[in-house]
Amino acid sequence: MSQAPAPTAAAGSAQSAISMIARQAIVNGQHVVIGYELFNRSRSVSGHTAASDVILVFTALSHAGTEELVGKKLIFVNCTHESLAGGHLELLDPDKVVLEIPPLGHAAKDEVAARLPILTGLRERGFHLAFNHTVLESAYAAWLPLADYIKLDLSVLAPDQVAVLISYAGRHSRAELIAEKVETAQQYDMVSTMGVQLFQGYWFARPALVQAKLLSPGQASIVQLINLVRQQASTDAIEEVLKKDAGLAFNLMRLINSAGFGMTREITSFRQAVMLMGLKKLFRWAALLLTASRTGGVPSSVGQTAVVRGRLMELLAAECMSPEEADQAFVTGIFSLLDVMLGMPIESALGLLSVPEPVAAALLHHTGPLGELLTLAQACESSNDALFDRAAASLQLSSQQINMAHLQALAWADHVTET
Known part of the structure; x- marks a missing residue:
């Protein structure tokens, strides 16, 4: 991936930081990578919190760059039900993202039905949905037609259970099956013989850490950008603000060129980035960036x-x-x-x-x-x-x-x- 154009001034106003993102490959029977599951491994994050893995997508795509993380592959990311209606998903190209939907624990039919409209809406917008093997239980029958992928966890399922689930999934869904936690050749041989064609686990690859460099823009530049967007200013005026703040320019070019944004060619100018992103998305992005800025010790x-x-x-x-x-x-x-x-x-x-x-x-x-x-x-x-x-x-x-x-x-x- 070629570099974004260098800002012309105020490069020293940006602050740098490092966050750690891990990825684990999901491969097919020919060991070709079809996607990566992302995990947050930054020291500032203590375990999996609600929405942290979903918003990790936005963070990763904005700050880590495309080729270092996922290239043109699918992005698999865990999420919580509470986060699925989040506006951050509007910044992504749905076709590149697989949302891993958790079960509801002791699911009642009314709970499953209550979540159905949100899941259906995500699917209609073009997101791929993945579920674990519990989606094959009768309580989740309403969700099953939405499944693009079903994960079978070999660390918790016995071989006879795996066989029954594979057979049932083949008859009652169109989902592709992914065997996860594959740690031995014997496990791989077993599930591949049963017809599973996608795999994830230590037998293929352990999660690999990627350092994601982040530049923090100055608050004054963000405020100026927000003002111009609200005033529906010219592209020229917005472009000038981006040229004067390295952090602002860096983050925008990373986001617009990420796989998740869905561009078919690399965007190399600020003008192109502004025009393609549009004022509404540009405003939401800048407003969120303002709340996360660290200058002034807030x-x-x-x-x-x-x-x-x-x-x-x-x-x-x-x-x-x-x-x-x-x-x-x-x-x-x-x-x-x-x-x-x-x-x-x-x-x-x-x-x-x-x-x-x-x-x-x-x-x-x-x-x-x-x-x-x-x-x-x-x-x-x-x-x-x-x-x-x-x-x-x-x-x-x-x-x-x-x-x-x-x-x-x-x-x-x-x-x-x-x-």
């Missing part, structure tokens, strides 16, 4: 809280408002801690940004529907029951709707501010 919890608020408000607005208002709800939540992030009063912080009037009213005075949503989001953080009940009643939202959206928002934001 605690990471501040950025994470802002991301949770933005996503929570967006999800709730989608229940009772127009798509445009849902977008504005995201803006309101993610900018609601600008005073802390930028170290100045909120009035002064908003003076630096171009935001719609309803957003400004919500941030400054907590007025209008967006102000009510912001109040509700803050009530969720503080466990203020009276405030929660008043805002929920005003918005005509049930506690169940709010709690589900809050869980999804927490899951989605869980790893964004650790990248």
Whole structure:
């Protein structure tokens, strides 16, 4: 992969960091790699947290580059049910991504049915879905037609169980079977004889670590970019901002040229990147980048809280408002801690940004529907029951709707501010 064009100034303003990403190959019967499963191995990440593996895709594609990680292969990534509606998936080319869907534990039919619309929607958008062998149980019958891949874990399944599952899957699904945790030649011979054609495990390859270099752009450059996008400025004006901040330019070119973004040819200019990404995606990317920036010693919890608020408000607005208002709800939540992030009063912080009037009213005075949503989001953080009940009643939202959206928002934001 050739390098992105070098920024012309302010290269010293970017801060560098290293994150560790592991990948393990998934191969076919000819030992040709068809995809990689990604794992986060950074020291800052303690185990698998909700959405961390899904948002790992965005992190990996933005910062690690294409060839070092997955090339043109499929990306397999574990996810949680709470994270599946996350806006980060909008930044990816669905055709390149396989979402590994976990079982629900002691699944009841109503739980399986409740998750079906989200899974169906992901499949219709073009994402591939993978499940483990439990999807072959009768409780998950509604999910089975959605399966592109079914993983058979040889560390927990006896040979006779494997044979029964392979036979059942062949009769009742169109999914390709992947034997995982393949550690010996005998295991490989057994499952390949039974008809399995895809394999993953130590017998083929152990997870390999890749160092992902990350450049952190300056907050001033991100704020300037957000302003220009909100004003629908010319491509020339946006391009000039990118040329002046190495971190901003580096991250954008990594993302746009990643396999997950789905470009058929390499993008080598900032102008091409801006035009192909589009203003809506460019704004969401820049807003998330602002919350994760580290200059000025702002605690990471501040950025994470802002991301949770933005996503929570967006999800709730989608229940009772127009798509445009849902977008504005995201803006309101993610900018609601600008005073802390930028170290100045909120009035002064908003003076630096171009935001719609309803957003400004919500941030400054907590007025209008967006102000009510912001109040509700803050009530969720503080466990203020009276405030929660008043805002929920005003918005005509049930506690169940709010709690589900809050869980999804927490899951989605869980790893964004650790990248």
